[in-house]
Amino acid sequence: MQIPLIDLKAQYLSIKPEIDQAMQEVIENTAFIGGKALSDFEKSFAEFCGANHCVGVASGTAALHLALCALDVGPGDEVITVSHTFIATAEVVKTVGAKVKFVDIDPYTYCMDPAAMEAAITENTKVIIPVHIYGYVCDMDPIHEIAKKHGIYVLEDAAQSHGARYKGNRVGSLAEMGTFSFYPGKNLGAYGDGGGMTFAKKELAEKADMLANHGRWEKYKHLVEGYNARLDALQAAVLNVKLKHLDGWSENRRQAAKIYDGLLADVGEVTIPPVGSDTVEPVYHLYVIQVPNRDAVFEELRSRGVMSQCHYPIPLHLQPAYEHLGMKRGTLPVCEALADKCVSLPMFPEITEEQCKYAIKTLKDILAGK
Numbered sequence: 001m002q003i004p005l006i007d008l009k010a011q012y013l014s015i016k017p018e019i020d021q022a023m024q025e026v027i028e029n030t031a032f033i034g035g036k037a038l039s040d041f042e043k044s045f046a047e048f049c050g051a052n053h054c055v056g057v058a059s060g061t062a063a064l065h066l067a068l069c070a071l072d073v074g075p076g077d078e079v080i081t082v083s084h085t086f087i088a089t090a091e092v093v094k095t096v097g098a099k100v101k102f103v104d105i106d107p108y109t110y111c112m113d114p115a116a117m118e119a120a121i122t123e124n125t126k127v128i129i130p131v132h133i134y135g136y137v138c139d140m141d142p143i144h145e146i147a148k149k150h151g152i153y154v155l156e157d158a159a160q161s162h163g164a165r166y167k168g169n170r171v172g173s174l175a176e177m178g179t180f181s182f183y184p185g186k187n188l189g190a191y192g193d194g195g196g197m198t199f200a201k202k203e204l205a206e207k208a209d210m211l212a213n214h215g216r217w218e219k220y221k222h223l224v225e226g227y228n229a230r231l232d233a234l235q236a237a238v239l240n241v242k243l244k245h246l247d248g249w250s251e252n253r254r255q256a257a258k259i260y261d262g263l264l265a266d267v268g269e270v271t272i273p274p275v276g277s278d279t280v281e282p283v284y285h286l287y288v289i290q291v292p293n294r295d296a297v298f299e300e301l302r303s304r305g306v307m308s309q310c311h312y313p314i315p316l317h318l319q320p321a322y323e324h325l326g327m328k329r330g331t332l333p334v335c336e337a338l339a340d341k342c343v344s345l346p347m348f349p350e351i352t353e354e355q356c357k358y359a360i361k362t363l364k365d366i367l368a369g370k
């Protein structure tokens with residue numbers, strides 16, 4: 001049996017007529033930039049998140065960048081985030097000329113450790129970016145409490161958690177601003193690059209919208225210098241179709257996770273991901289376990305047809321790109337330990353019970369030396 005890490009083809013086939021029609025409509029109307037597909041999506045996605053406003057942008061990276069621009073982050077400012085994330089979260093801090101500070105994660109949720117975050121705050125700290133990693137949600141209450149005390153903005157990086165809930169509310173509505181990626185492999189994925197920003201306040205939404213579109217408020221009238229970072233209409237049309245299915249797909253992911261959790265319950269060497277609770281309803285962008293002897297297990301899983309991955313094998317603070325920060329191994333022990341042991345098992349809404357069982361049987365065989 002071959003089990004892919006994700007199966008975008010299976011998903012396309014399950015909604016092919018809707019997708020084909022939505023894309024065809026954009027093409028026939030030749031409204032490729034802006035237009036109804038985009039405004040419909042922005043409205044629907046804001047509603048979905050429980051946010052007041054949404055602006056579609058070119059990628060998750062563009063969303064993070066524009067969020068920092070909208071908050072006027074620049075040289076002299078510091079931004080605190082986690083080392084255990086995709087590099088985009090940190091890259092954009094450099095893009096606006098500010099300084100990134102990496103902090104450790106909580107060993108259970110794999111999300112930002114609020115105490116570590118508080119310890120990293122200085123008088124130059126302007127924004128903190130908690131990352132809802134793997135489809136889980138950061139513990140937002142203590143983060144907000146600390147941020148409020150120090151007068152710091154909170155920006156959610158929700159690129160991996162579309163639809164996940166914290167105390168009943170969805171990510172994207174848990175702070176001043178939220179940013180999303182619609183990269184094809186994300187839980188809500190376009191057919192190319194795409195991203196979105198959600199807002200509580202209209203002024204910030206308008207500012208981000210303007211910055212994403214050359215700083216203009218009307219054609220050829222530019223208030224400030226901006227960027228070309230728009231979400232194009234074909235992607236918005238795809239996202240409009242897929243958003244209607246997202247809650248169902250998230251439920252399928254939770255069911256698959258439940259199967260994995262059950263089959264792994266008696267495997268002492270394996271640590272399973274954080275489970276849903278009264279506080280958090282996760283959406284399992286990835287199903288990440290911790291195993292001893294990771295590299296060997298990982299290679300063996302793949303060679304037996306279970307297409308696992310490591311998210312992420314090297315934390316950002318130990319990457320060559322961040323050598324200049326001078327953070328040696330040992331400075332962020334929790335995320336370093338996770339990076340050494342993490343394996344992402346196949347996870348996608350269309351995964352079958354049979355596939356889950358095969359993946360775990362294979363893993364058990366490998367751990368037993370069979």
Ligand SMILES: *Cc1c(COP(=O)(O)O)cnc(C)c1O
Binds near residue numbers: 059131157159182
């Ligand atoms: C994917 C991702 C991004 C970047 O999104 P792109 O659309 O690829 O630019 C940012 N942050 C996290 C946590 C991500 O997983």
